[in-house]
Amino acid sequence: MARVLDYFPDEQPLGAICALIFVAFFAIYYRRPGRKLDHIPAVGYQSHLLSYISAFQFLSNAQKMVQQGYDQHRNGIFKVPYLDRWRVVVTGKDAIEMVRKMPEDILSFREAVDESLQVPFTLGPSIRDNHYHHPIVRNNLTRNLPVLLPAIREEIIAAFSDVLRLKDNGRDPDYMGINIKFTVTVVTAAARLNRLPSLLRPLANRFLTSVPEDIDRCIKHLEPIIEERRKNMEEYGNDYPGKPNDMLSWLMDEAEGDETSLRNLTLRILTVNFSAIHTSTMAFCHALFHLAEHPEYIKPMREEIEEVIEREGWTHNAMNQMFKVDSFIKESQRLNPLGCLMINRVARQPFTFPDGTHIPKGTCLSIAAHALHTDDAVYEDPHTFDPFRFADRTKQEYSGHRGDMVSTSTEFIAFGHGRRACPGRFFAANELKLMLAHLVMTYDVKLEGNAERPPNKWLIANCMPNPTAEILIRKRVHQPSCNDPLL
Numbered sequence: 025m026a027r028v029l030d031y032f033p034d035e036q037p038l039g040a041i042c043a044l045i046f047v048a049f050f051a052i053y054y055r056r057p058g059r060k061l062d063h064i065p066a067v068g069y070q071s072h073l074l075s076y077i078s079a080f081q082f083l084s085n086a087q088k089m090v091q092q093g094y095d096q097h098r099n100g101i102f103k104v105p106y107l108d109r110w111r112v113v114v115t116g117k118d119a120i121e122m123v124r125k126m127p128e129d130i131l132s133f134r135e136a137v138d139e140s141l142q143v144p145f146t147l148g149p150s151i152r153d154n155h156y157h158h159p160i161v162r163n164n165l166t167r168n169l170p171v172l173l174p175a176i177r178e179e180i181i182a183a184f185s186d187v188l189r190l191k192d193n194g195r196d197p198d199y200m201g202i203n204i205k206f207t208v209t210v211v212t213a214a215a216r217l218n219r220l221p222s223l224l225r226p227l228a229n230r231f232l233t234s235v236p237e238d239i240d241r242c243i244k245h246l247e248p249i250i251e252e253r254r255k256n257m258e259e260y261g262n263d264y265p266g267k268p269n270d271m272l273s274w275l276m277d278e279a280e281g282d283e284t285s286l287r288n289l290t291l292r293i294l295t296v297n298f299s300a301i302h303t304s305t306m307a308f309c310h311a312l313f314h315l316a317e318h319p320e321y322i323k324p325m326r327e328e329i330e331e332v333i334e335r336e337g338w339t340h341n342a343m344n345q346m347f348k349v350d351s352f353i354k355e356s357q358r359l360n361p362l363g364c365l366m367i368n369r370v371a372r373q374p375f376t377f378p379d380g381t382h383i384p385k386g387t388c389l390s391i392a393a394h395a396l397h398t399d400d401a402v403y404e405d406p407h408t409f410d411p412f413r414f415a416d417r418t419k420q421e422y423s424g425h426r427g428d429m430v431s432t433s434t435e436f437i438a439f440g441h442g443r444r445a446c447p448g449r450f451f452a453a454n455e456l457k458l459m460l461a462h463l464v465m466t467y468d469v470k471l472e473g474n475a476e477r478p479p480n481k482w483l484i485a486n487c488m489p490n491p492t493a494e495i496l497i498r499k500r501v502h503q504p505s506c507n508d509p510l511l
């Protein structure tokens with residue numbers, strides 16, 4: 025104490041005491057549930073106050089620290105320090121299986137999402153309490169993929185032309201902009217709210233977020249469409265001829281009570297796009313950077329695509345037969361999942377793992393995704409990008425659909441695993457495969473010189489493709505016949 029007081033002039037001991045009380049309050053307030061996790065080994069300092077040093081290191085070193093814990097406690101359980109809490113990390117097949125099977129009232133997915141995104145404030149109570157869009161994404165969207173595939177392909181081709189500034193694709197830039205920006209709006213507001221004590225959050229939310237303005241802007245686009253569909257339904261019945269077969273129609277069909285309001289339907293569209301846009305964008309960029317580093321993999325994929333498209337055309341069936349394209353993206357997701365910690369959950373009740381580790385109520389728990397995906401006990405030569413690793417369906421471990429990108433397991437958790445696994449992954453897989461197939465059939469890509477793949481950017485535990493990297497891309501001189509007139 026004497027040494028700390030030395031930093032303050034003699035006449036200001038009160039200031040020093042206030043500062044110390046503030047630091048102590050910060051330290052005690054922030055770490056929850058704190059000492060109840062003392063029995064779980066920590067990465068970095070274990071003691072309460074010193075662990076703040078490790079928590080600061082974790083901000084810029086999360087992936088390495090999680091890997092360190094994984095290497096030291098293989099098939100065990102350890103904890104990593106965040107500024108506001110410990111996070112318990114679970115490793116090993118059996119423990120992952122146990123987490124997968126835990127019911128929501130013991131290990132909650134919802135509570136983890138609500139906390140990390142501050143859903144009650146950012147997206148609001150209707151999104152927190154009602155998840156009717158989940159089965160729509162999982163069932164309606166997936167079921168309709170065969171009929172929607174041509175429209176999805178058309179969108180992809182238009183998007184490529186737009187991004188490469190080849191021609192104006194006629195899509196409304198304001199509507200696209202709101203949907204793209206919405207994720208950033210929500211995530212930024214959530215990060216700010218997470219730094220505040222819960223009592224201040226309702227008030228602070230009003231100043232920290234532009235979600236209401238984003239919804240207002242989006243309403244302007246969707247109002248005339250929703251009104252027209254309602255009018256048609258009133259006049260010609262629910263299944264009127266020409267009714268669009270899309271997310272908005274499915275939501276309008278299923279919404280009940282308050283959910284039928286224009287505002288709530290708009291918020292629901294923004295929320296579905298929130299889950300879809302950035303995840304898919306990052307997945308595609310990761311794969312694109314691997315391809316640009318290894319253009320030699322373009323040829324075998326072109327051969328596969330040409331052969332499949334000659335037989336099946338650009339159909340859903342064709343997508344299911346592009347094993348190399350599927351494997352390429354899956355391999356890229358294996359090495360570059362959304363983060364080093366995934367399948368985040370909050371313990372709603374205390375429970376004990378079979379190895380005797382007790383998990384108190386309120387504990388935040390995750391699986392070490394990146395470490396699992398690069399474990400040499402799980403994958404051969406795990407740090408090498410081996411694009412067609414999953415493509416050989418004669419191998420028993422990848423036979424049937426087991427090699428597919430959408431197939432989750434205790435060895436591949438890029439989409440989560442179990443009941444809560446991403447309901448949009450079937451759509452995502454088709455979208456990503458169509459994008460990669462379109463890219464390789466239409467363009468050549470490479471990195472400048474002999475450059476290596478641009479390094480990923482880590483935001484604490486979240487992994488993103490390098491946002492400033494550049495690749496070289498040019499249109500192929502000879503287009504194959506299977507590239508139809510849509511181009």
Ligand code: HEM
Nearest residue numbers: 299300303304307367368439440441444445446447448452
């Ligand atoms: C490559 C692209 C994607 C990846 C890597 C991805 C990954 C994930 C992951 C890891 C989860 C959480 C699973 C868990 O914690 O157990 C999730 C949830 C979810 N995903 Fe995806 N996803 C992708 C694309 C999509 C798309 C395209 C949609 C919609 C069309 C979608 C809709 C959802 C929804 C609705 C949830 C539940 C989220 C919530 O309740 O807040 N995802 N996704």
